[in-house]
Amino acid sequence: METILQTTNLSRQFGKKMAVNNVNMTIHKGDIYGFIGKNGAGKTTFMRLVLGTAFPSKGEIKLFDGEPFDKARRKIGSLIEAPGLYKNCTAYENLKQFSLIYGGTDAEIKEILFLVGLADTGNKKAGKFSLGMRQRLGIAIALLGNPEFLVLDEPVNGLDPAGMKEVRDLILKLNHEKNITILISSHLLDELSKIVTRYGIINDGMLIEEVTAAELNERCQHKLIFTVDDVQKTAAIFAETIPAEQIRIAGNQVILSSHLEEAAELNKRLVQQDVAVNSFWVHAEGLEQYFMKRIGG
Numbered sequence: 453m454e455t456i457l458q459t460t461n462l463s464r465q466f467g468k469k470m471a472v473n474n475v476n477m478t479i480h481k482g483d484i485y486g487f488i489g490k491n492g493a494g495k496t497t498f499m500r501l502v503l504g505t506a507f508p509s510k511g512e513i514k515l516f517d518g519e520p521f522d523k524a525r526r527k528i529g530s531l532i533e534a535p536g537l538y539k540n541c542t543a544y545e546n547l548k549q550f551s552l553i554y555g556g557t558d559a560e561i562k563e564i565l566f567l568v569g570l571a572d573t574g575n576k577k578a579g580k581f582s583l584g585m586r587q588r589l590g591i592a593i594a595l596l597g598n599p600e601f602l603v604l605d606e607p608v609n610g611l612d613p614a615g616m617k618e619v620r621d622l623i624l625k626l627n628h629e630k631n632i633t634i635l636i637s638s639h640l641l642d643e644l645s646k647i648v649t650r651y652g653i654i655n656d657g658m659l660i661e662e663v664t665a666a667e668l669n670e671r672c673q674h675k676l677i678f679t680v681d682d683v684q685k686t687a688a689i690f691a692e693t694i695p696a697e698q699i700r701i702a703g704n705q706v707i708l709s710s711h712l713e714e715a716a717e718l719n720k721r722l723v724q725q726d727v728a729v730n731s732f733w734v735h736a737e738g739l740e741q742y743f744m745k746r747i748g749g
């Protein structure tokens with residue numbers, strides 16, 4: 453599998469502060485990589501290192517399976533914080549201006565405008581755009597030069613639900629239709645979870661976990677918890693109909709990771725066999741909860 457980005461012990465220090473601390477991150481072609489962390493965790497600094505607008509104190513960055521940096525960086529588009537737009541210019545005029553720096557023919561500009569859903573904004577000036585439209589114009593600028601890898605820093609920050617959906621749909625389209633690999637940072641985990649294929653969780657400069665969306669969903673699965681007087685007997689009763697790997701004992705609780713819909717029936721069986729059930733309930737750990745637990749928040 454082609455590796456788009458691989459960092460080894462990537463670090464950036466400001467005074468005594470390790471803003472990015474020995475980060476080993478791997479992004480494969482086709483990933484929508486969600487970079488999650490609280491404010492100040494080091495996301496922007498990390499992205500700047502990757503883009504070459506900040507320099508590492510230590511460590512290595514490998515792009516596109518080790519292509520030389522000058523060539524590799526031309527294949528990256530980015531939107532870091534709010535896009536610097538020409539407020540008195542239309543979407544087309546903005547792209548025309550930025551194409552002088554990043555390249556892009558007139559035909560390409562028109563295609564990009566269509567792609568980001570700004571083709572019919574006509575004479576409307578960017579200063580009059582909604583925040584969502586401005587973000588999409590920012591992404592449009594990042595798309596000049598046909599990048600294979602997009603780095604987006606908090607692109608949905610401050611957007612209303614409709615604006616978030618517009619940006620989300622655009623990101624999915626770029627990934628699915630244009631095969632663009634995406635690194636996207638956010639502190640809005642629930643929002644990210646709608647599009648992300650892999651996550652990297654950063655806390656205090658350190659990448660504390662890389663996990664696929666499927667693994668994370670598995671970990672955040674709902675559980676059925678019974679608090680009983682005899683956990684061994686309860687587990688044995690459950691084992692008659694439930695695979696052993698889905699039954700776990702923790703203290704005075706027996707925890708099931710499946711058969712949640714049979715809660716009442718299972719309770720009845722326990723009571724019939726003289727187990728005292730103090731309580732049973734379904735516990736659902738949300739992505740936000742998982743994230744907060746991992747970063748000790």
Ligand SMILES: Nc1ncnc2c1ncn2[C@@H]1O[C@H](COP(=O)(O)OP(=O)(O)OP(=O)(O)O)[C@@H](O)[C@H]1O
Binds near residue numbers: 489493494
């Ligand atoms: N140029 C700088 N000089 C000194 N400290 C800096 C500089 N840039 C970032 N930092 C510090 O490094 C840490 C990481 O900041 P960074 O902006 O990368 O975090 P972040 O996760 O992107 O947060 P946010 O979501 O608030 O942008 C913070 O403590 C920040 O104060």
